[in-house]
Amino acid sequence: MIEKISYLFGFVGGLGMFLYGMHIMADGMQKTAGGKMQHFLSKITDNRVTAIMLGALITAIIQSSGATTVMVVGFVSAGVLTLVQAVGVIMGANIGTTITAWVVSIGTIGESMELLKPGFYAPVLIGIGAGLIIFTKSDKKKTIGEILIGLGMLFMGLDLMAGNIKPFTTLPIFSEAFRVLGGNPILGIIVGIVVTALMQSSSASVGILQTLAFNGVVTTSAAIYITLGQNIGSCVTAIISSMGSSRTAKRAAAIHLLFNAIGAIVFGILGFVVFSINTNLANHTINAVEISLFHTLFNFTMTSLLFPFANLLVKLSGMIVIGKNDEVVEEAKEPVLQLDERVLLSPAFAVQTANNEVARMGNIALKSLKAAISAINTKSIDDIETVAKCEKTLDDMQEALTKFLIKVDNLSLSESQKKHINNLFNMVTDIERVGDHADNISENAKYMIDNNLEFSDLGKEDLAEISKDSIEAFEIAINASAGDALRAVRKVNKLEDKVDMLEDEFREKHIERLSKGDCHPQSGIAFLDIISNLERISDHATNIVGYVKNEI
Structure with a gap:
């Protein structure tokens, strides 16, 4: 019993290190790329391709599509971005968030490749990072040290989670749970939504799913449905942020939800059909890299499909969020702050x-x-x-x-x-x-x-x-x-x-x-x-x- 509690504590500690490491790394990257990010507003134009690229870049840097979308909600609320421009940034944010999944998948390379496993080098990264912070005076070098410490803690956290969950993977509850989730698309999507909404981070929930996949307990069908739900769950942060804001801000959050909900419906139906025909594929044990591949495929595919329909998404958001149109900020009011x-x-x-x-x-x-x-x-x-x-x-x-x-x-x-x-x-x-x-x-x-x-x-x-x-x-x-x-x-x-x-x-x-x-x-x-x-x-x-x- 004591041993099981110890494993549970280890998993919780690993999760904490993973989340905190991601936070430190993202914070350091923002400082390093701060000058480039400061050109964000000036470079946003009516060119949707540029908006997508910038949305992807910013999300890759701050490691959170939710945070990017929340900021976009603020920009739209202040009239700095139009809803059509916001569509491009939101699409880009979904692409940018796939970077985190790839970082996690790299961190779960198999035991047979120990020397290539990032966790093997995590203590060295933390040591070098700490040295840079303590013994250098250069602001830039200290920031690099923060990034290295964050990356090292992220990989160590993954190792801790994977190692402490492994003894439980043989329990029937895991195989039964993923069998049920894999056979029920709606239930799988709901689980993904709830977990991501509670954690307020799709990156963290995807990381946990990939850790379970690394231990060989996640089926392909269950992973697909849960990942679709995680994408929808990532919208919760922006939706909460838009509450109490202008109608236009609520519409920006609705666009984010529409993008991921339409994607979940399209891929959910497609997955149900494919898995019904090919049960071997449905029950196949998926790994972390394959989850990253699907996550990337989903976001690139949905961006390509919905790219021509940005104006339609804007119209649909207007149908969902009903009320007086306040998209145009009256110049006479001269808002005190353009950005909230x-x-x-x-x-x-x-x-x-x-x-x-x-x-x-x-x-x-x-x-x-x-x-x-x-x-x-x-x-x-x-x-x-x-x-x-x-x-x-x-x-x-x-x-x-x-x-x-x-x-x-x-x-x-x-x-x-x-x-x-x-x-x-x-x-x-x-x-x-x-x-x-x-x-x-x-x-x-x-x-x-x-x-x-x-x-x-x-x-x-x-x-x-x-x-x-x-x-x-x-x-x-x-x-x-x-x-x-x-x-x-x-x-x-x-x-x-x-x-x-x-x-x-x-x-x-x-x-x-x-x-x-x-x-x-x-x-x-x-x-x-x-x-x-x-x-x-x-x-x-x-x-x-x-x-x-x-x-x-």
Whole structure:
């Protein structure tokens, strides 16, 4: 009895090592590939093939089709991806998840090939990984160490599971259970759905099935039906995530479910017919590699079959999720965050989300600044209202982004990512202050309109020059990280020096005009306040490029 309990504990421990190893390995891979993943959003186009390839790549990296789909639900909810684009990414996610099955199948190579068995090298991988983490200072090498430790723990966990389940494989309950499951497609699919839904990971449930197959207790028919159910069960995470979200987000989760449900129906019927005719094949003992082959065949086949029908899947999702259409995000609402917190499932995506939102905040501040200067020149009430709306949005974004950045900072990030998040904190503050200065300029414009004031021709020329340089400095600053950063830093610093000089020069000239009576005193006060705000804006631009320079 004690011995059986010991085997049970060993199996549970092996499962824990397998799951934790997969988590560590995926986390390390995300850090390593973070830069590439950050181009994900910018590369998503209406090209469905590209979307499929990117979905497969991202899922292969983060080792979870469920996590990828949850993030896609968030993208769609925010209006960043359309439902048609989401179809391609979801199809790709199903292909990408097959990588995990192949990793597991490699880990279950037979005892006769001991030297080729990954578990044989697992302790060495963990040792090398630990050495890299403890004795190196390089952020990149530490991340590689994490990947090696995760891979080693994954293979050791597989060995533990396989070794501790082996004594039980001769029990009649196993052969009887798989005989029943193999003869009943619906029951087999339900078991696959339930196990995967409970574990919240198709990769983990497939890994357990492959471990059982390695010990020779799983029949082909049972494995096929259970695998089909596991694919459906992987949709549960996204479905739960979409609850309480927009109708469009629910439709994205429904598309994922439709894809795998249609596949289960097609392959389930086909399998039932084939296994009814060929009972020897149905009762044949399947191995881990063959499960991986089927898993891959299923996802590639269903992607090929449903690829031309993406629009139909979108329509079907609309029939399943009934309600008011909210797919189009109204521009007037100016959502505070374009992407929701589902992206926190992937640190690399979370960092890029934060980066994108800070850039968007910068562009809103730039829009506000240009409108404020326009209000001074044209006396436009519409421009003043634009500044007021932008200022409200910037205040809301600062609050929301600060909270979001705190959550991102608490994720498992590399040192360079942590440094970038810290810089984003500072950028948010500087950008919001630029919005405040734009609002101050706008208030001066309203004051001049209300009091029917005008600047002298020389005052207008001076204001045009300093505002042009100040706006240019800020515009270059918020786009610095997207181009030649060093060139941007040099340009902004040069402009900031020029604005400082102009502010001093124009202040003296304007005071001189005031003393001569060439300018109205009330206009003079407004002019001095405006150029002071423009000078402060150039200072904030210098701060922003300074943060960018710190990361070069």
